[in-house]
Amino acid sequence: MLELERIHSHILWLGIAGHIIGFDTVLMQTWRIREPVMWLCELITGNRKQYGMNLIGGVRRDIPKELQPKIHEVIDRIEGEWKALIAAISGDTPLMMRLKDVGTLSYKEAKLTCVVGPTARGSGVGIDARLDHPYAAFAEVSPELKVQESGDVLGRTIVRLEETLESIHVIRRALKGMPEGPIVAEIDSEIPAGREGICSVEAPRGEVFHYVLTGENNRPHRWKVRAPTYVNLQSVPLLIKDGTVADVTISLGSIDPCFSCTERLEVVNVKSGEVKVYRKHELLELTRRKSRGLAK
Amino acid sequence: MDARDVIEKIRERFRENLLSMEEKVSKKIYVTVDRTVLAKVARFLFEEMGFRYIVGAGTDRRDQNGDFLVTHFFSLDPDKIYVVLHASVPASDPQLEVDSITPFIPPANFAERETYDLLGIRFKGHPDPRRLVLPDDWPANLHPLRKDFPHDFRPEPVEGQAPPRKDPPAGATVLPIGPFFTVLEEPAYFRLFVEGETVVDTDYRGFYNHRGIEKLGDSALTYNQTCFLAERI
Numbered sequence: 204m205l206e207l208e209r210i211h212s213h214i215l216w217l218g219i220a221g222h223i224i225g226f227d228t229v230l231m232q233t234w235r236i237r238e239p240v241m242w243l244c245e246l247i248t249g250n251r252k253q254y255g256m257n258l259i260g261g262v263r264r265d266i267p268k269e270l271q272p273k274i275h276e277v278i279d280r281i282e283g284e285w286k287a288l289i290a291a292i293s294g295d296t297p298l299m300m301r302l303k304d305v306g307t308l309s310y311k312e313a314k315l316t317c318v319v320g321p322t323a324r325g326s327g328v329g330i331d332a333r334l335d336h337p338y339a340a341f342a343e344v345s346p347e348l349k350v351q352e353s354g355d356v357l358g359r360t361i362v363r364l365e366e367t368l369e370s371i372h373v374i375r376r377a378l379k380g381m382p383e384g385p386i387v388a389e390i391d392s393e394i395p396a397g398r399e400g401i402c403s404v405e406a407p408r409g410e411v412f413h414y415v416l417t418g419e420n421n422r423p424h425r426w427k428v429r430a431p432t433y434v435n436l437q438s439v440p441l442l443i444k445d446g447t448v449a450d451v452t453i454s455l456g457s458i459d460p461c462f463s464c465t466e467r468l469e470v471v472n473v474k475s476g477e478v479k480v481y482r483k484h485e486l487l488e489l490t491r492r493k494s495r496g497l498a499k
Numbered sequence: 500m501d502a503r504d505v506i507e508k509i510r511e512r513f514r515e516n517l518l519s520m521e522e523k524v525s526k527k528i529y530v531t532v533d534r535t536v537l538a539k540v541a542r543f544l545f546e547e548m549g550f551r552y553i554v555g556a557g558t559d560r561r562d563q564n565g566d567f568l569v570t571h572f573f574s575l576d577p578d579k580i581y582v583v584l585h586a587s588v589p590a591s592d593p594q595l596e597v598d599s600i601t602p603f604i605p606p607a608n609f610a611e612r613e614t615y616d617l618l619g620i621r622f623k624g625h626p627d628p629r630r631l632v633l634p635d636d637w638p639a640n641l642h643p644l645r646k647d648f649p650h651d652f653r654p655e656p657v658e659g660q661a662p663p664r665k666d667p668p669a670g671a672t673v674l675p676i677g678p679f680f681t682v683l684e685e686p687a688y689f690r691l692f693v694e695g696e697t698v699v700d701t702d703y704r705g706f707y708n709h710r711g712i713e714k715l716g717d718s719a720l721t722y723n724q725t726c727f728l729a730e731r732i
Contacts, residue, residue, distance in 0.1 A: 253730055253731050254730065255727055255730065256730070257726045257727075257729070257730060258723055258726055259722050259723055259726060314551075315605060315606075316605055316606050317551050317552045317553070317604075317606040330551070330576045335574070335576040335577065335579055336574070336576075336579055336581070337579075394722065397563075399523075399529065399583070400524075401527060401572065401581055401583060403553075403574070410553070411732075412553050412554060412572065413729070414556060414570070414572065414583075416558060418717065421721045421722060422716065422717060422718070422719075422720060422721050422722060422725070423716055423717050423722070423725065424558070424560075424717055425556070425558040425559075425713075425717055426713050426716035426717055426725065427554070427556040427570075427713060428712070428713065428729065428732060429553060429554035429572075429610075430732060433554065433609060434554075434606050434609075436609075436687075436703070436705070437605070437606055437608060437609055439689075439701065439703070440700065440701045440703070443691070443698045443701060444698060444699065444700065444701070445697060445698065445699070446697070446698055447696040447697060447698070448674065448691065448693060448696050448698065449696070451676070451689075451691060451698060455689075460687070486676075
């Protein structure tokens, strides 16, 4: 499930990235490729998204043997289509020009800002919670680490493209090695208060970190969550510094936050106090005009 | 490096100020230090030992211990080692203050500001201690993650609490992006400081969708309910 989540998240990300820079064919194609993954998630968990699978001590549903051929069928198809899409876009010169040497975060900056996930791996920092702090069955089906040294948007893009394929490999290995047995541990006593625990999980955007200090009344005394965007967002000032305004949206998009921030854009000329408000479509037009300029 | 080496190095360096240190679970080291050296130990882990900073947090323990707990989390990734660094801030201290680690560990910036917003713990020497997660109309000195703050309490909105904006560098033009786009979740507000087309600096205000789920987890939900909430983050 965790890898299916990564697959559909990365596919979706590529579509949005394409949309931002005005390459909507990518958006259409990725949505088409992604949809069977959502159906598969629904088949396994009952939900397209937000699966409601986790419990203290295990999961709520097993993956039955009868579903395995269907899972293989879907991931085989996605693997083929994903490779075709990569082949189609990697020869696109204007696309490469929009991604290469844009929104660069050096290795040193990535280490200093402690970014995680594809944002770290795109800057040559080889960290991945699946390998560094193996949870679930990742010690047995560990993925291959995908790292790019360039630190630009292109680097982060390539990391995600390759990781999507790697996730497919991980799912195949996991299905092959799937053991029989109970899916949730019986917890027959109350969880004692005052105990603490920590855990990292590698989400599509990077490491999710949880801290729990147990408490009374069947609930934690303190539960701390740190989502990957929390750290990645703090690197944005470095990503966009010395870049152009038209590259801000794709640089921001390259850490895969939500894209809600681009609704309107207001230009204030400090000297004259003159204000110009850009609406979302005008901002998109600005970034797309740059793409068209490159294509000529 | 294994966990024992890490424990040895910390002990060697901070012997007098260590209150406790234990590898509770394999490769997960819990360290409690005197709050006067919290920043020094954090800096040692980050700069000399090569640890990655994960996040910081605060906990209200006034009921049991009469204190607040300040915690910084670190990871040494290739060696699979975590260090959880605790320090106690007695509730009797009117300042509720510890030294900030943001000047040498930049990613602690958000975590320390959030801990002040939610619990009222001050981080001395923080370069930018503006409000981070609480809304612009939230009253001052009201910290919602404290245990005596009911999870469903809604304070009256007040004026004049919005955090000040950063001044642009001389000669730069301000170019705000955001904060709201009604269809998607998670709005954010970036103010770009530009010279011509080139971005020279930026200022960020976000957390408009802060939902207080940590508060729900520790006051309204059970363990299993929390799992479902955690999935929806």
